[in-house]
Amino acid sequence: MPIQICSTCGTSYPDTDAPPSRCPICDDERQYVPRGGQAWISRERLASGHVNAWRHLETDLFEIHTHPQFGIGQRALLLRTSEGNILWDCIALLDDATEALVRALGGLRAIAISHPHYYTCMQDWARAFECPVHLHEADADWVMRADSRIRHWSGETLELAQGVTLLRLGGHFPGGTVLHWADGAGGRGAILSGDIMQVAADLNRVSFLWSYPNMMPLAAMTVRRIAETVAQWRFERVYGAFPGRQVMAGGAQAVQRSAARYIELLERGQP
Numbered sequence: 001m002p003i004q005i006c007s008t009c010g011t012s013y014p015d016t017d018a019p020p021s022r023c024p025i026c027d028d029e030r031q032y033v034p035r036g037g038q039a040w041i042s043r044e045r046l047a048s049g050h051v052n053a054w055r056h057l058e059t060d061l062f063e064i065h066t067h068p069q070f071g072i073g074q075r076a077l078l079l080r081t082s083e084g085n086i087l088w089d090c091i092a093l094l095d096d097a098t099e100a101l102v103r104a105l106g107g108l109r110a111i112a113i114s115h116p117h118y119y120t121c122m123q124d125w126a127r128a129f130e131c132p133v134h135l136h137e138a139d140a141d142w143v144m145r146a147d148s149r150i151r152h153w154s155g156e157t158l159e160l161a162q163g164v165t166l167l168r169l170g171g172h173f174p175g176g177t178v179l180h181w182a183d184g185a186g187g188r189g190a191i192l193s194g195d196i197m198q199v200a201a202d203l204n205r206v207s208f209l210w211s212y213p214n215m216m217p218l219a220a221m222t223v224r225r226i227a228e229t230v231a232q233w234r235f236e237r238v239y240g241a242f243p244g245r246q247v248m249a250g251g252a253q254a255v256q257r258s259a260a261r262y263i264e265l266l267e268r269g270q271p
């Protein structure tokens with residue numbers, strides 16, 4: 001039987017005779033079940049109706065995004081390093097074209113994912129490129145399809161390659177992770193942030209939510225801790241979860257300004 005993928009969030013489930021009755025990722029208040037009920041799609045049907053589009057964001061950084069939009073609509077980022085390519089965050093669709101293109105770029109050394117909403121079909125990507133998937137252990141219960149290539153890391157940082165470091169920030173999920181890329185932005189540094197620091201519509205601001213679809217905030221103390229943690233890292237750019245969502249200059253200041261304003265609104269309210 002085919003691997004079943006949740007159409008709402010893109011999470012894949014072990015092959016069973018019938019689709020699962022529920023998607024725990026969507027049942028959680030940080031996601032949602034559509035009014036029409038949960039729907040499922042096979043990898044084959046997903047590939048027959050969708051393609052992946054690529055964008056070159058800067059030297060050594062590509063975006064991969066599925067069209068028409070599928071699931072949550074996030075992008076994966078392919079980061080090239082002298083030690084091999086790293087896939088940051090994941091998408092459900094790994095079609096033949098994408099596999100051939102990633103292979104032509106040298107395959108993957110590792111996959112790292114910010115939080116469970118983007119675990120999607122990481123197992124298929126890991127299998128295709130014979131590489132590990134690095135997930136923070138605090139979110140281990142959210143893996144819906146076990147795989148021997150999944151490695152749970154602990155602590156606050158994990159260096160994947162020289163100048164490429166995972167930082168656990170928590171917040172949206174306890175194991176919420178961002179990737180610091182020292183060589184990004186021409187050596188001024190970049191953060192690949194997923195939903196953990198969400199690049200906002202004006203592209204000069206980020207936000208921090210417990211639930212994005214249900215618009216539920218984080219505590220001020222959590223946002224303060226996130227801001228203090230990233231303040232120790234140098235970066236100019238912040239690449240968020242969705243196409244077009246990046247802070248291109250002054251990223252570190254934008255994060256601090258955004259966190260301070262968020263805390264001010266929570267603690268002091270509006271006049």
Ligand SMILES: [Zn+2]
Pocket residue numbers: 006007008009010011023024025026
């Ligand atoms: Zn789901």
Ligand SMILES: [Zn+2]
Pocket residue numbers: 115117172195212
């Ligand atoms: Zn999320």
